[in-house]
Amino acid sequence: MRRLVALPLALLACAVAAGPAAAAENRATPRIVNGTTIASTEAPWTVAIQIEQGSGVGSCSGTILDATHVLTAAHCVVDGSSVAPASGILLAAGTPDITTKAAQAQGRVVGVKTVRVHPGYRSSEIPDDVAVLTLEAPLDFSGPTIQPLPMVPTGTYVFSGTTTRVFGFGITATNRDDFGILRRLSTETVPASLCGTDAPGALLCTFRRGRAACSGDSGGTATAVVKGQRVLIGVTDIAASECSAGLNLYANVAAPEIRGFIDAAVQEQNVSADQLPVSPRGGTRVRINTTRPRVGRTVTCMRGSWSGSGSLSYRFQFQFTKSGRSTRATSLSRKKTYRLKSRDRGWKVGCVVRATNVGGSGAGVSATFRTVRSR
Incomplete structure (x- = not known):
């Protein structure tokens, strides 16, 4: 995983010291630490993703936006300056377990037709870490195990202290190798600037010691209840080098800097960096x-x-x-x-x-x- 210089945080009893993985041959991406295993019906929008790029295979999570589009993290599909080919990406929807063939059979495995990466994303930086996958075939929303999740309205600010539920298929501790079980955890938002980022408008931060996303949760689903409805507020991006430290950063899907790209990608449109606004x-x-x-x-x-x-x-x-x-x-x-x-x-x-x-x-x-x- 990439690492950030550790920074003292006034309101947090920890320091930031990590970033998303980049290398395809060892793509360790955030997973749920001290989370709760759940059924697909509790998070029918969260999918498991496997990416083959070069000589390696990486594992991530993602969120269903509609029948043919899944949102994930850019660093899941980018290795340096190379974007993984769509033919090397598969996602599993509708199952809380992809570790056995029997469990996989409960859901649906779908291929990817197109990969779009935020044009502002750079593997050496944190902001704009989002990608949209266009699926080869539409998902079926007729049952309770596969459903889309609405995004928070553009420009809606998620205040510090907001209870946040995070979903993903990631590992349960920094050095474990147990990707593939759907889990959730509850945590709380804190001011993004306290988490060592200079892009507090494009990123959200959560902190709860001992509970966090870890490797394999990258691209996964950060949610909150806004006006009585559970909505997507962030795409899992960064974990601390020791996941149990409890700190995570997410791409803020309410920020026009991020949302402009997502909305265009869902419409099968490509946009340049010059076409997207940059947050403070x-x-x-x-x-x-x-x-x-x-x-x-x-x-x-x-x-x-x-x-x-x-x-x-x-x-x-x-x-x-x-x-x-x-x-x-x-x-x-x-x-x-x-x-x-x-x-x-x-x-x-x-x-x-x-x-x-x-x-x-x-x-x-x-x-x-x-x-x-x-x-």
Whole structure:
């Protein structure tokens, strides 16, 4: 697997240190660690994918979008600058187990006619890690074991703290070799900037120690309930080098940077990178401008470095941990200053900068929260 430099995360009790696999001969891609085995009817949209490229065979997961299109991760089908031939890709739908012939017989194995990769994807980088597979024959949705999953509406922001269910066929620990059983886990979204990415509008991040996607879950299904409906919010991309650390990154399907490609691919259209908007980049250097905040003083949220940021809005967040963890926050606004009040005494203050443009919306969070003192 590719690895990122480990970064200290203020709100997470871990560090980022990994990336998706690239080599076809040893494509270890994220799987479910400490997940629950489930029936196909609980996730009829998640499929197992096997890719033959060069001298190797890789294993991934994917999500059914409609009868002839499956969404997966670009790094599942790209080795360096080479895209796997469609003839070397098979997917299994409608079965929770592809490890035996009897189990495989419960579902349907389908070949692939066309492979489309996001034109902005680079194997040395994290964003835009999505691909759409056009199937040789349509899937049958007449039964409960094979069904499509709707995507979250374009531009819908998934807030930090959202409960997320992740589905995939991946391995159950970093060094295991047990790909092929469908599992799910529950985790929670956190600000993407805290997970070491400078593309917080194009990526989602989840963290729950001891529970995460791991190798083989790449391209799999991250979901949340939005307006009463379970929808696809992300495509599994990155796992920590030790999967049990509990951290994952996903391509954010609500971001126009990602969604523009997916929508075009489902319409059997090719798009160039120039035709797709790019979401804001940056957000990793947001900070409060003082080391000793005091009641009555004004603190300023320093925006950090952004490119293509469009409009910026600010929010001040407070944490209190002495008698159980409590949090609260001001509303997002264009105002980047806040006058500390008596009720803030003893709380730790930090801030969020949200950047929005036509490519998406992402937030940067201050890495350090400072304790508010008396006057």
